[in-house]
Amino acid sequence: MERPMEVVQIDHTLADIILVDQVERNPLARPWLTLAIDVATRVVLGAYVTFDAPSVLSICLCLDHCVRPKSIRTPSSLEQLYWPTAGIPQAIHVDNGRDFRSDAFRSACAEWGIAIKYRPPGRVHFGGHIERLIGTTMGAVHVLPGTTQSSPKDKGEYDSAARASMTLDEFEDWLQLEICRYHNTRHSGLKRTPLAAWADLGGDDAGRQVVDTDAFRISFLPSERRQLGRTGINLFSIGYWSDAFAPMIGRGAGKVTVKYDPRDMSRIWVVTDDGRTVAARYKDLSRPKVSLWESRRASAIFHDRHGGRISEAILFAIIEEQRRIAHAARQRTLATRLDDERKPRLPNNKPKRDPSREMFAIDTSNPNLPTYPIDDFDGPRRKT
Incomplete structure (x- = not known):
């Protein structure tokens, strides 16, 4: 049997639910979900939810979640939920998608000593654990408002968009609680809960811990090669500068590797020849943060x-x-x-009268009116 953190499977899926925006709470789209599972214990090591299609960034932020201590927002009535696992996997099983074959992903895995094992064509069992986890997760999603179910046949006449009510943040909070519930549920293949398997196999001491989690995340971010000149670096029509560039320019650095986070282009990271990472910001610091x-x-x-x-x-x-x-x-x-x-409250837009909902006086002298028994709640009086 594998040890904890020895083999980790990662994959993406389009979640079977429509989410709403945070302002008007109108239907938006189905989110993408990236999950990482430890094969030996079936513990979920990391998760990432986004409206963007799978990319290197999705993998980066899912792995970033894997190596960080988990913080779960719960109602005040609940205690802090235990979600173990924070460390670097020894090997990652992935499919043959373009995002898993990117230079950024492969170079970062090599830098942190993570072996990449691609699923051979036709060998479905190589990704069986993550696929079953995705199936289990989607089964739980199918009870949420706005679910699309797994097929049009299963959905029937249910109006997913009309019933949608959860935002991306709310869905992420629900997902983390669902993962914690799964961790404490007996797994048929393990004959115990994933958390029990993690404890029994020494999961807390299994993985290498990351001291500088920011460095780990930056290493997996997408990258470009750009010329470092006297005025700094230009990336996607935006100029960047750092005082650390001056000595690099003096040594004739030429083209360098530039890491960036597509969600916030106000800062980039330049990888130097000796492996250092230099942060650079807009040359014009008055510019607002923008996304790629x-x-x-x-x-x-x-x-x-x-x-x-x-x-x-x-x-x-x-x-x-x-x-x-x-x-x-x-x-x-x-x-x-x-x-x-x-x-409806404006004078010119009063609703039409509905006599059936209005009150009228009743002629109590009319003997043809129906009569109803009246209960005497006081009952007979006791003699004192």
Whole structure:
């Protein structure tokens, strides 16, 4: 039998549920779920939920969750739930998806001593544990509001979008509690709970611990090769600088590896020849934080209208204008909904009379009216 942390399986799945936005709570989309399971104990080592399609970032943040101590938000009435496992897997079993074959993923695994084992074609059992975990998790998802079930046949006439009510954060909180419930449920293959198997096999002492978790996360982030010049680095039409660049430029660094987090492009990390990681920020620190998706959308808008490359100033101007339009749209949507709520109360929009719901005087002298027995709750009085 394998030892804890010896073999870990990772995979993605599109969750069988529609989630809502946090502002208007209107239906948005189905989220993607990335899970990592320890084969020996069936303990879930890490999880990551996002609306974005699987990518190197999904793997990065799932592995980041694997090596960090887990913090679970629970209702105040519950005690802190025990979710063990924080360490570096010895080997990772993955499928042959492009994200698992990226240079960033393979180089980071080599850096941290993680062996990669790709699933051979037709050898389904290589990923059997993670697939069963995904199936178990989706079975629990199917009882949530907004579920799409596993097929149109199973869903029937259930209106998933109309019943959707959970945000991404709420779904993530639910998922973590569900994982803790699973950890404490007897597993038929183990003949015990995953947490019991973890304890029996010495899971707490099995994996190598990460001292610098930020360094671990950065190493798995997507990367690009860029020229380091006298004015710094330009990445996706944005300029970056760090005082640490000066000696590197003096030595003629040339092209360097640049790591970035697509969710927040206000900071990047440059990997030096001697393996150090140097953080760099916007050259213009007055710029707001933007995502790579906002940057790409702004660049596409400019290219469609004008062609050519976009300048940094215009890039941020387009992003800020799009944010202003989106904010105004949200405000108009809220105002429209409030107007709709007010309409029945306006003088010109009174609802039609419904006599059946109104009260009228009754002619009690009419002998043909039905009579009803009246219960005497006081009962007979006792003699004193």
